[in-house]
Amino acid sequence: MSKILISARSLRKSYGKRNSKFEALRGVTLNIHEGESVAIIGKSGSGKSTLMHLLALLDKPTRGEITLNGHPTAKLRARKLNTIRNKKFGFVFQSFFMNPNDTVLNNVILPLKIAGVGYRERHRRAVSALKTVDLDDKRNNKASDLSGGQKQRVCIARAIVNGPKVIFADEPTGNLDSATGDKIINLLFKLNREKGITLIIVTHDQDLANKCQRQINIKDGRIVSDSSADVEQDDDGDEEIREIVAESEDDDDEDATPDKFEGDNNIDGMLDQKHPVHHINIEEDEEDL
Numbered sequence: 001m002s003k004i005l006i007s008a009r010s011l012r013k014s015y016g017k018r019n020s021k022f023e024a025l026r027g028v029t030l031n032i033h034e035g036e037s038v039a040i041i042g043k044s045g046s047g048k049s050t051l052m053h054l055l056a057l058l059d060k061p062t063r064g065e066i067t068l069n070g071h072p073t074a075k076l077r078a079r080k081l082n083t084i085r086n087k088k089f090g091f092v093f094q095s096f097f098m099n100p101n102d103t104v105l106n107n108v109i110l111p112l113k114i115a116g117v118g119y120r121e122r123h124r125r126a127v128s129a130l131k132t133v134d135l136d137d138k139r140n141n142k143a144s145d146l147s148g149g150q151k152q153r154v155c156i157a158r159a160i161v162n163g164p165k166v167i168f169a170d171e172p173t174g175n176l177d178s179a180t181g182d183k184i185i186n187l188l189f190k191l192n193r194e195k196g197i198t199l200i201i202v203t204h205d206q207d208l209a210n211k212c213q214r215q216i217n218i219k220d221g222r223i224v225s226d227s228s229a230d231v232e233q234d235d236d237g238d239e240e241i242r243e244i245v246a247e248s249e250d251d252d253d254e255d256a257t258p259d260k261f262e263g264d265n266n267i268d269g270m271l272d273q274k275h276p277v278h279h280i281n282i283e284e285d286e287e288d289l
């Protein structure tokens, strides 16, 4: 079995306080291995999206620990988290949408711009990603003018443009007709097969779940079944992630609390359509990218 990329230990997540407190996750432990395709399934409200947001480092657990390549992530500063998400993760979330008034091409270019990729190269890579999802002909269209399935494909193009190690997809085929849904799914699995991208997919669609190597079933905030047998933790892994994490362990001059996660831990702001991927900000002066 391949290396462990993400390891979650005894994750708990509560929302609200006192009387309105709700425990969305009640102790989840799992390892995600490089190159796996994993379906997270379960009823509405069971905690699937909550778990995915924690694994994607978009939100913090109330208790428990997530390690990336064996490194704890709890104390990583916002800047490092942003760098990891920008370079290593791709997101296909229905609510994590794009800038509707901008062109398709600019939406796909954005993560590259954030990562500091030069003009020509980012243009080349964005066009190539759009070709992958068969939307090159729409590159100059306004994003809001696309159909639902086309928008999903733009999201995939944007998710893959930085060459991520992991794609997190929350209901990638929700609201799509089955033919368009199949296209999206085939595309995701092609990326998994051909580029070794790890897929973590939240879905209600049993057919889609069956296509994944592994199914994790969540009920009331707990894993009730996991089709994979686990293996020993292995410290080796993606060198660049190790470096990003290690650098920040040396840094003790700034507050360890990520500013995007202050307050009530509500991630809606980050995922709101009004606050698109710009929220994955990397400061302009970041030299250690």
Ligand SMILES: Nc1ncnc2c1ncn2[C@@H]1O[C@H](COP(=O)(O)OP(=O)(O)OP(=O)(O)O)[C@@H](O)[C@H]1O
Binding pocket: 015, 016, 022, 023, 024, 042, 043, 044, 045, 046, 047, 048, 049, 050, 051, 266, 267
């Ligand atoms: N920001 C929040 N504040 C309060 N409660 C929340 C918040 N986010 C999620 N919850 C609650 O946590 C539980 C799990 O939510 P989650 O979004 O993870 O469910 P899900 O399994 O993804 O459901 P669905 O299939 O409907 O998308 C739900 O009961 C939900 O109401």
Ligand SMILES: [Mg+2]
Binding pocket: 048, 049, 050, 170, 202
């Ligand atoms: Mg959900």
